[in-house]
Amino acid sequence: MPADRTGGGVQSLERAFGLLERMADAGGEVGLSELSASSGLPLPTIHRLMRTLVDCGYVRQQPNRRYALGPRLIRLGESASKLLGTWARPFLAELVEATGETANMALLDGDEVVYVAQVPSRHSMRMFTEVGRRVLPHSTGVGKALLAQLPPEQVRALLGRTGMPAATEHTITDPDAFLAELDRIRGLGYAVDDNEQETGVRCLAVTVPDSPTAAAISISGPAGRVTEAATDKIVPVLHDVAQQLARALST
Structure with a gap:
């Protein structure tokens, strides 16, 4: 399935980088509900993007289930x-x-x-x-x-x-x-x-x-x-x- 595009860019990439910036603004560690509230994106979309970022090493999931910026950054x-x-x-x-x-x-x-x-x-x-x-x-x-x-x-x-x-x-x-x-x-x-x-x-x-x-x-x-x-x-x-x-x- 082709990636969704918006304004000449790839929407999923724009959303992923937007989430990383929101995490940085929040001090580097947030929960999914916080990201949903600040970004306006639905929880399933955020969960999918965060799992991809975790798999790539740019985000890590903490023992308390919150997400933190990862070491590859x-x-x-x-x-x-x-x-x-x-x-x-x-x-x-x-x-x-x-x-x-x-x-x-x-x-x-x-x-x-x-x-x-x-x-x-x-x-x-x-x-x-x-x-x-x-x-x-x-x-x-x-x-x-x-x-x-x-x-x-x-x-x-x-x-x-x-x-x-x-x-x-x-x-x-x-x-x-x-x-x-x-x-x-x-x-x-x-x-x-x-x-x-x-x-x-x-x-x-x-x-x-x-x-x-x-x-x-x-x-x-x-x-x-x-x-x-x-x-x-x-x-x-x-x-x-x-x-x-x-x-x-x-x-």
């Missing part, structure tokens, strides 16, 4: 992250050229931020973050920019799982104060790490709009160079590069 995700970093580097290089500071790109992966690309500043005194490094989001500019896109209850749940350890004396460690900071970020349109991850370092970050996965770009440098006056000049450049990167990722 890890290899795909790692390869995709590397490619994303490769695609982003020319845009980060443009950011370095315009601001003089180190440029980064990071993704929200579960409860952590992972850095997938960096182009260093040409200054002898510059910031360096290893690509692949994972950090908790509450003390970083990219992390705060990404969390500002999430509903407050989802952020509070994440903070409950990770805790809010202080990286420096300036790190926000109170959930209510942090949620207020996210409100401020939404109003400003950018996030600031002001000596919160590393003393003497300021970071400015914005999200990449309409990115296929939650992503942010940032510049970081010594607090003596990334001043309030410099912020007014750097933030518009960050937004412009983020828009350029968003267009490149959508084509």
Whole structure:
């Protein structure tokens, strides 16, 4: 029997990938009834698709009968992250050229931020973050920019799982104060790490709009160079590069 097609695509594939994305949005583990409620698909259809995904290793069934994202997705995700970093580097290089500071790109992966690309500043005194490094989001500019896109209850749940350890004396460690900071970020349109991850370092970050996965770009440098006056000049450049990167990722 030929596969059902919709809009030029294979409907079963579209539905299967849609279920994987819904599982990721739910934290990686869901029940069939939850998937049915969120997707609008009938239970028999979801069961058939999930069995196929289980057989392929992209989903696994837990002892409690719920379904979780499977280990075969890890290899795909790692390869995709590397490619994303490769695609982003020319845009980060443009950011370095315009601001003089180190440029980064990071993704929200579960409860952590992972850095997938960096182009260093040409200054002898510059910031360096290893690509692949994972950090908790509450003390970083990219992390705060990404969390500002999430509903407050989802952020509070994440903070409950990770805790809010202080990286420096300036790190926000109170959930209510942090949620207020996210409100401020939404109003400003950018996030600031002001000596919160590393003393003497300021970071400015914005999200990449309409990115296929939650992503942010940032510049970081010594607090003596990334001043309030410099912020007014750097933030518009960050937004412009983020828009350029968003267009490149959508084509």
